[in-house]
Amino acid sequence: MSTRTLITTVVVALLLAAVFGLADEQKVGRIEGQLFDRKTQAPIIGASVRIEGTRFGAVTERDGRFVIPNVKVGEYTLVVTHPAYQTLKIEHVVVKEDETTTVVDSLVPKTTELTKKITVTAKQDIIEKFEPSSQTSPPADATRHRPVQTVDNLLEEAAGVQTRPSRKLYIRGGRADEAEYILTGKRGGKPVVPVPLAHGGTTTVNGAAYSGMFFKHYGVNPFVDTEDDHLSTFAVDVDDASYVMTRSYLQDGNLPPEEAVRTEEFINHFTYRYAAPVxxxxxxxxxxxxxxxxxxxVWMLRVGIKGREIPRDHRKPANLVFCIDVSGSMSYGDRLELVKxxxxxxxDELTPADRVGIVVYGSEARVVLRPTSIAERQTIQSAIDQLCTDGATNAEEGIRLAYDMADRMFDPRKINRIILCSDGVANVGTTGPDxxxxxxxYYADKGITLSTVGFGMGNYNDELMEKLGDKGNGHYAYVDDLDEAxxxxxxxxxxxxxVIARDVKIQVDFDPEVVRSxxxxxxxxxxxxxKKFRDDNEDGGEIGSGHMVTALYELKLHERAFGRRLGTIFIRYKHPQTGAVAEIDEPIRPEVFRDSYGRASNDFRLAATAAEFAEILRGSYWAKGSSLSAVMSEANTLWQETRNPEVVELVDLILRAQRLRQERAEK
Structure with missing residues (x-):
């Protein structure tokens, strides 16, 4: 080997080592979390959170939150210190590439006794931490009189502001995640476009958080005496839009209206460890x-159903029609951009055997893309990218045109589904849900199903979106961010x-000699x-592949009734293709009951906690004696025992609701 060849080989080897070494260094994730006082459940400010053996760490903010970015992939121990609390070590914190590891824990206060009183007095000028060294204030009507479509576009007009190819906003002197701006008094790190009030004027009605939010209150189920009615009958529901919308309210600093909270959708948001049938x-x-x-x-009974799972590569081909609302209201808060x-x-998840068509509606409906194979993905993508908002909202014409397209491409061997993306506002044509x-x-009975996906806060019709999803034999979801999408x-x-089963209904027949109410x-x-449980013309709910349905009952039993069978559960459903009706039953045996709540499964306790949270938020009569602090205590205990990431979010939402209710009470 010549000297030059040897040198070249060594240089190439060094370059490859450097490249692969750099790749390894870039394999990072992030740790975030929240710390609470174990006694009061209040968030802890100023706690030091350090990765043991390193100099990386963070300090908790006012809400007890902390973030440690750019942590190399691996397993770590966090050391938490605070002058007023005992030191805490959190072990086995695993960081995965491009993922966020969430940690929620509580600190035990130190006990200190003083032998004499100490008074400390000091004076210092108040530092305005949010006061910028320089600022630019575009006029409030700038978005209406300048050729811009988003807040990012507007901000780019200011010196030192630019949008990089990654579409992240950079303001000179800080990275993308350090950029913060205020629009009409709301501070944030993401674009916020003010939503015009639905009724005109300058303030919302009765101090509501958002204008033009349409919900329907269905009341609260009472206790029923079995001597009057021993049958409880309902259609299944796998939706969780109410939970996601409540999350948006709370994360925006607002309590949801009581009519926005549907308890079953809180219960069914969470993942339970039900084994799927074969x-x-x-x-x-x-x-x-x-x-x-x-x-x-009072006893609680949990009824859980788990649907058969169809592997992704065994899914039937799909004929999909995207029915997209492009009316003017979809420009608020970048709703249409989130839809895209x-x-x-x-x-990205569809296969070449799937086809997609696109219908849009504003003042009138039109076809944007005729049914196209996913093999022509770029054509479909281009049609989506070119969508822009305009006009009023003729939802009736848009839905009719979408069904017309779905009917022409209908194939009984395939999934035939319309996916409606909208804020539910209809102000032209037929506007009422009925x-x-x-x-x-007609189309639902034929096999063309409709799923509704809601976007936006303010000028939003929850009632219409839910009814369309239910009656279209599909489901209703609400998207508040890209993670939810x-x-x-x-x-x-x-x-x-x-769908694996249509028109699914449940009837529970309680034994009046055992169950009092x-x-x-x-x-x-x-x-x-x-009486309509076995009427197969009566509408039920739909269950998709792998879907779970959970229902909770509160029971009052007769004295000396323990050890006896409580009743029978009947489930009636239709085959999704043939329409053949089947019915199964399951006895409620005394062996399924635990003698104490502490011995119940974690899934049972999670469902009960989520339900009580919802019952309090919706002002249920049966939750008058309960408190968010009690719910918070149970949720925090669940987190300590399970480290379930879903419980982390629940803990956060309960804490937010506690603060907001306290602030409301103090006004």
């Missing part, structure tokens, strides 16, 4: 224990698209008359 369509799971929040001598991003995620629903039944269109795509928690708008 051959039959459902597995049924029963568990009972003393009710944690229902008072003395969500649909891009969905496109009128629009009349047009859906990913959960619907990526993580749960097969369940979103492929019962209360179904939630499902008020899914009530089915008892």
């Amino acid at each position: 051959e039959k369509p459902f597995n049924v799971f029963l568990e009972g224990a003393p009710a944690p929040f229902g008072g003395k001598h 991003k969500a649909l891009r995620l969905l496109l 009128d629009i629903l009349k047009q859906i039944k 990913r959960r619907i269109f990526v993580d749960n795509l097969t369940g979103t698209l492929e 019962y209360r179904l928690i939630g499902y008020e708008n899914r009530d089915v008359p008892d």
Whole structure:
């Protein structure tokens, strides 16, 4: 080997080592979390969170949160210190590439006794931490009189502001995640476009957080004496839009209106460890224990259903029609841009056997893309990218045109689904939900299903979106950010698209000699008359591949009734293709009940905690004796025992609700 060849080989080897070494260094994730006082459950400010053996760490903010970015992939121990609390070590914190590891924990206060009183007095000028060294204030009407479509575009007009190819906003002197701006008094790190008030004027009605939010209150189920009615009948519901919307309210610093909270959708948001059946369509799971929040001598029964799972590569081909609202209201808060991003995620999950068509509607409806194979993905992507907002909202014409396209491409061997992306506002043509629903039944019976996906806060019609999804034999989801879109269109795509059972209804027949009274928690708008349980023309709910349904009952039993069978659960459903009707039953045996709440499964306790949180938020009569602090305590205990990431979010939302209710009480 010549000297030159040797040198070249060594240089190439060094370059390759450097490249691969750099690649290894770039394999990073991030750690974030929140710390609470174990006694008061209040967030802890000023705690030091350090990765043991390194100089990396963070300090908790006013809400107890901390973030440690750019942490190399691996397993770590966090050391938490604070002058007023005992030192805490959190072990086995695993960081994965490009993922966020969430840690929620509590600190034990130190006990200190002073032998004498100490008074410290000091004076210091107040530092305005949010006062900038320089600022630019575009006029309030700039977005209406300048050729811009987003807040980012408007900010780019200021010196030192630019948008990089990654579409992240950079303000000179800081990285993208350090940029912060205020628009009409709201501070944030993401664009916020003010939503015009639905009724005109300058303030919302009755101090509501948002203008033009349409919900319907269905009441709260009472306790029913079994001697009057021993049958409880309802249609299943797998939606969780109410939970996601409540999350948006709370994260924006507002309590949700009571009518926006549907308890069953809080319960069904969470993932429970139900085993999927192999051959039959459902597995049924029963568990009972003393009710944690229902008072003395009240028991709780959990009824869980798990649908058969269809592997992703076994999913049937799909004929999809995207029916997209491009009316003027979809420009607020970048709703249409979020729709585009969500649909891009969905496109990435589809196969060449799938076809997509696109219909849009504003003042009038039109076809943007005729049915096109996913093999021509770029054509579909281009059609989505070119969408822009304009005009009023003729939802009726848009839905009619979408069904017309779906009907022409209908194939009984495939999934035939319309996906409606909208804020639910209809102000041109047929605008009431009942009128629009009349047009859906024929197509639903034929096998063309409708899923509704809601976007936006302010000028939003929850009632219409929920009814369309229910009556269209699909489901209703609400998207508040890209992570939620990913959960619907990526993580749960097969369940979103492929139905394994239609018109699913549940009837529980309680034995009046054992059960004195019962209360179904939630499902008020899914009530089915008892005599129509076996009426196969009566509408039920749909269950997709791998979907879970959970219902909770509070029970009051007769004295000396323990050890006896409580009743029977019946589930009636239709085959998704043939329409053949089947019915299964499951006895409620005493063996499914635990003698104490503490011995119940973590899944049972999570469902009970989520339900009570919802019952308090919606002002349920049966939650008057309960408190968010008690719910918070149970949620925090669940987190300590399970380290379930879903519980982290629940803890955060309960804490936010506590503060907001306290602030409201102090006004």
